Amino acid sequence: MKKRTIALLMSAAMATSMIAATLTACAEEGDTWANWADVDTSEHVVITYMTTGDKPEGEALENLNAMMDQLNAILTEKVNAELAIQFISWTDYLSNYNLTLASMDGSVDLVGTASDWLDAWPNAKNGAFLELSEDMLQTYAPATWASVPAENWEMCKYDGEIYLMPEDGYTQWTNHGFAYRLDWAREAGLENGVHSWEDMTTYFQHVKEAHPELKYMWDSDGTNYATMVGGWISSHSNYISIDGLNSGAMWGGTKETPYTIYSPYVTDTDSLVEFAKLMKEWDELGVWPTDVLNNNGADNRMEFRSGQVAAEQHHTQTWADLCSKNEANKIYQDDEDAEVGFFYFGEETGNLTSLNITHGAMAVSAASENPERALMVYDLIRNDQACYRLFNFGIEGVSYEVVDDVYKKEPEGYNSDTQNINGMTNFWWGRNDTLDLKNSTNNWEAINALYAKYDEVAQPYMYGQFVADVDSISSQINNISEIHTNYMKQIAYGKYSGTAEEIVAEYQQALIDAGIEDVTAELQAQITELYGE
Amino acid sequence: MKSKKATVKYRASNLTFWQKVYKYRVLLLMCLPVIVFFFAFSYMPLPGIWVAFVKYNYRKGIFGSKFIGFDNFKFLFTSGKLSVLTRNTILYNVAFILLGNMLAVFVAILLNEVRCKWFRKVSQTMMFLPYFISQVLVGYLVFNLLNYDTGLVNSILKSLGVAEENLFQPYSDPNVWPPILILVYLWQQTGYNSVVYFASIMGIDGEMMEASKVDGANGFQRIRYIILPSLKPTIVILLLFALGGIVKGNFGLFYNIIGTNSLLYDTTDIIETYVYRATMTDFNFSTASAVGLYQSVIGFVIVMTVNFIVKKIEPDYSLF
Numbered sequence: 001m002k003k004r005t006i007a008l009l010m011s012a013a014m015a016t017s018m019i020a021a022t023l024t025a026c027a028e029e030g031d032t033w034a035n036w037a038d039v040d041t042s043e044h045v046v047i048t049y050m051t052t053g054d055k056p057e058g059e060a061l062e063n064l065n066a067m068m069d070q071l072n073a074i075l076t077e078k079v080n081a082e083l084a085i086q087f088i089s090w091t092d093y094l095s096n097y098n099l100t101l102a103s104m105d106g107s108v109d110l111v112g113t114a115s116d117w118l119d120a121w122p123n124a125k126n127g128a129f130l131e132l133s134e135d136m137l138q139t140y141a142p143a144t145w146a147s148v149p150a151e152n153w154e155m156c157k158y159d160g161e162i163y164l165m166p167e168d169g170y171t172q173w174t175n176h177g178f179a180y181r182l183d184w185a186r187e188a189g190l191e192n193g194v195h196s197w198e199d200m201t202t203y204f205q206h207v208k209e210a211h212p213e214l215k216y217m218w219d220s221d222g223t224n225y226a227t228m229v230g231g232w233i234s235s236h237s238n239y240i241s242i243d244g245l246n247s248g249a250m251w252g253g254t255k256e257t258p259y260t261i262y263s264p265y266v267t268d269t270d271s272l273v274e275f276a277k278l279m280k281e282w283d284e285l286g287v288w289p290t291d292v293l294n295n296n297g298a299d300n301r302m303e304f305r306s307g308q309v310a311a312e313q314h315h316t317q318t319w320a321d322l323c324s325k326n327e328a329n330k331i332y333q334d335d336e337d338a339e340v341g342f343f344y345f346g347e348e349t350g351n352l353t354s355l356n357i358t359h360g361a362m363a364v365s366a367a368s369e370n371p372e373r374a375l376m377v378y379d380l381i382r383n384d385q386a387c388y389r390l391f392n393f394g395i396e397g398v399s400y401e402v403v404d405d406v407y408k409k410e411p412e413g414y415n416s417d418t419q420n421i422n423g424m425t426n427f428w429w430g431r432n433d434t435l436d437l438k439n440s441t442n443n444w445e446a447i448n449a450l451y452a453k454y455d456e457v458a459q460p461y462m463y464g465q466f467v468a469d470v471d472s473i474s475s476q477i478n479n480i481s482e483i484h485t486n487y488m489k490q491i492a493y494g495k496y497s498g499t500a501e502e503i504v505a506e507y508q509q510a511l512i513d514a515g516i517e518d519v520t521a522e523l524q525a526q527i528t529e530l531y532g533e
Numbered sequence: 534m535k536s537k538k539a540t541v542k543y544r545a546s547n548l549t550f551w552q553k554v555y556k557y558r559v560l561l562l563m564c565l566p567v568i569v570f571f572f573a574f575s576y577m578p579l580p581g582i583w584v585a586f587v588k589y590n591y592r593k594g595i596f597g598s599k600f601i602g603f604d605n606f607k608f609l610f611t612s613g614k615l616s617v618l619t620r621n622t623i624l625y626n627v628a629f630i631l632l633g634n635m636l637a638v639f640v641a642i643l644l645n646e647v648r649c650k651w652f653r654k655v656s657q658t659m660m661f662l663p664y665f666i667s668q669v670l671v672g673y674l675v676f677n678l679l680n681y682d683t684g685l686v687n688s689i690l691k692s693l694g695v696a697e698e699n700l701f702q703p704y705s706d707p708n709v710w711p712p713i714l715i716l717v718y719l720w721q722q723t724g725y726n727s728v729v730y731f732a733s734i735m736g737i738d739g740e741m742m743e744a745s746k747v748d749g750a751n752g753f754q755r756i757r758y759i760i761l762p763s764l765k766p767t768i769v770i771l772l773l774f775a776l777g778g779i780v781k782g783n784f785g786l787f788y789n790i791i792g793t794n795s796l797l798y799d800t801t802d803i804i805e806t807y808v809y810r811a812t813m814t815d816f817n818f819s820t821a822s823a824v825g826l827y828q829s830v831i832g833f834v835i836v837m838t839v840n841f842i843v844k845k846i847e848p849d850y851s852l853f
Contacts (some may be wrong), residue, residue, distance in 0.1 A: 513613065
């Protein structure tokens with residue numbers, strides 16, 4: 001199939017070179033895509049884009065379709081293709097995502113993926129993604145090819161083949177931490193806000209006394225154990241983790257010696273004990289519901305927006321929204337003094353890693369019947385201003401208005417429940433700063449201040465080219481993940497019985513029994529092979 | 534009766550296969566949906582067992598992937614949890630099967646003794662209803678009844694003046710869950726299970742009942758000497774069927790009620806929930822199939838053994 005298309009393409013190229021003069025008219029509108037004139041797009045095709053997210057319903061769906069109609073008109077005109085979206089709903093998203101890819105029935109073409117949270121590499125290894133040759137990328141996704149530097153393409157390779165098109169031109173921070181009420185922190189005597197775990201404790205102690213009206217301080221659903229303990233370790237050591245090995249990110253190196261691999265979960269015993277004690281204290285203070293581990297129905301972020309809770313544990317990007325006076329954040333309407341601060345994990349030790357460029361990336365399904373056209377469509381929605389803005393923000397004047405060329409604001413009569421196209425198409429696999437519009441309602445003063453702080457301390461992700469070969473250690477990793485989850489849920493929510501020392505010792509022994517040291521040794525061997533001594 | 538059967542058999546054996554097919558076409562037609570069902574869902578996927586022995590690659594397919602022997606079974610055995618998981622799974626199933634059937638027989642007999650027709654219908658329907666409630670909802674129901682902060686049970690206890698520390702804390706206490714889970718299971722399944730027994734009771738020869746009445750047997754004696762013995766084959770067969778699935782846990786029930794609360798795993802973690810958690814993150818078909826195969830093999834051994842024992846004691850009741 002691929003060969004035939006390329007042959008066709010070459011013969012077409014030869015024929016057309018003779019009448020190239022007639023084509024200059026087409027080439028004028030944008031040199032980047034001039035070569036597409038040679039591509040055979042006579043057959044109209046539908047390209048299905050798969051993304052995580054809940055399918056919109058009712059009026060929201062109608063608005064989405066209205067946008068898609070306009071977008072598809074452009075796509076049909078330019079590449080004789082239209083785009084359809086397949087949603088992988090958030091409930092059990094990882095299973096459903098992988099299952100859809102595994103079916104290999106050609107029902108999806110473009111796949112939004114991520115190396116750290118959507119199994120990009122395991123799927124590439126399992127054969128779910130198409131190898132993207134440089135020729136293919138240059139021909140069918142020329143703008144993307146040109147915009148991604150060579151060293152970044154290197155990070156998208158496994159076994160010498162490119163599988164991913166990275167979102168490497170977009171500024172975002174997805175390091176985790178606590179969003180909290182800055183105004184309440186001031187009441188507690190924390191004039192500059194929360195900047196350490198100890199401050200966080202002070203804050204919770206104050207809120208407990210001063211704000212009994214809250215539903216909970218943090219209506220956690222019991223799933224934040226891994227980020228909590230990971231955050232604690234960042235805040236108390238120089239540990240930096242390798243992404244994508246397991247959800248606990250349990251292996252890595254230090255800032256100083258990134259290629260000496262260890263697991264702080266085995267070595268940093270004192271720190272873990274201290275963590276376990278503090279979390280017990282938080283639990284007894286009533287920071288979260290007593291039955292937090294079964295608290296499945298909770299929607300803490302919504303409750304934070306409406307002022308029913310005092311903290312939200314998530315990443316900087318989420319905080320950037322929460323700290324802004326937009327329509328969804330009801331706290332600002334109810335309370336003029338409301339302010340939301342962010343305590344990021346690793347702040348105490350200045351331990352912060354920039355985002356891996358494959359935190360968001362687009363892949364092409366190996367079962368796609370039209371991979372060439374899929375690349376063309378992707379190239380347009382990633383790089384063509386009209387397509388980009390339609391797909392990301394919706395119809396201008398309905399879903400957004402441009403302010404000063406770089407900002408967007410919500411038009412008159414905007415309804416965030418039904419017209420937020422950005423929250424429906426979930427295009428997190430190819431945004432870029434040159435075409436993006438920032439939210440004018442965002443609290444840029446606070447956000448830029450924090451970003452500036454980040455830029456000072458952040459260091460690049462050190463394992464961008466490392467794709468671990470886990471075949472020989474996957475059964476150990478499975479068991480280690482399970483142990484980590486089981487113990488950390490108890491430790492990070494202070495639900496263990498016995499002393500902190502006992503539970504940590506028991507946890508570490510279980511890790512050792514499950515072979516964590518073999519895994520560390522194997523990873524060390526692979527890292528040494530890739531990066532040298 | 535017996536001789537008639539024998540002659541049919543004798544005659545049939547003289548016919549060729551196609552003649553037999555033609556002769557029993559109506560019977561076969563009636564069987565067809567079942568045959569198609571089992572063929573499609575039980576026999577056709579059988580070659581797929583192979584996936585448990587390979588490193589599955591989506592593009593190469595099950596038979597094109599690399600053969601790796603028993604590597605996929607490794608994680609199950611190296612976890613050190615297999616014995617606890619198998620124990621929990623089997624003990625819960627033993628409780629479900631024994632208590633479930635006993636209660637179902639009991640309820641069926643009670644229903645049979647109810648003389649007032651509308652009351653019988655109403656109570657049967659009421660008992661049947663929980664069977665149709667989704668396990669997800671059951672999970673939420675249980676949580677809303679039992680959770681510490683806002684649960685119904687604790688709200689009642691609080692209003693009765695029970696002190697904070699004496700309130701019911703099931704979600705931190707693994708020991709209370711076996712009875713709770715069994716109770717929930719019985720609540721959901723008894724209505725449904727009793728139908729089969731109720732139907733068998735209905736099928737008992739009316740002449741026997743009348744004869745017993747003439748002989749002066751009272752209600753209890755009728756149950757003891759007529760109904761229970763008549764139900765015996767049904768009970769044995771249903772038990773045998775159930776035993777085949779004794780290593781297959783009730784995932785919906787456990788996952789929705791316990792969820793991923795690791796505090797409770799000691800007494801509530803079954804093979805299914807463990808495998809779900811262990812394989813969900815890396816989505817490994819091969820390891821999941823390995824576990825499935827492990828369960829099937831154990832289930833097969835148990836059914837064969839029990840059937841063998843039953844055959845020794847009472848050949849008529851055995852499955853084959």
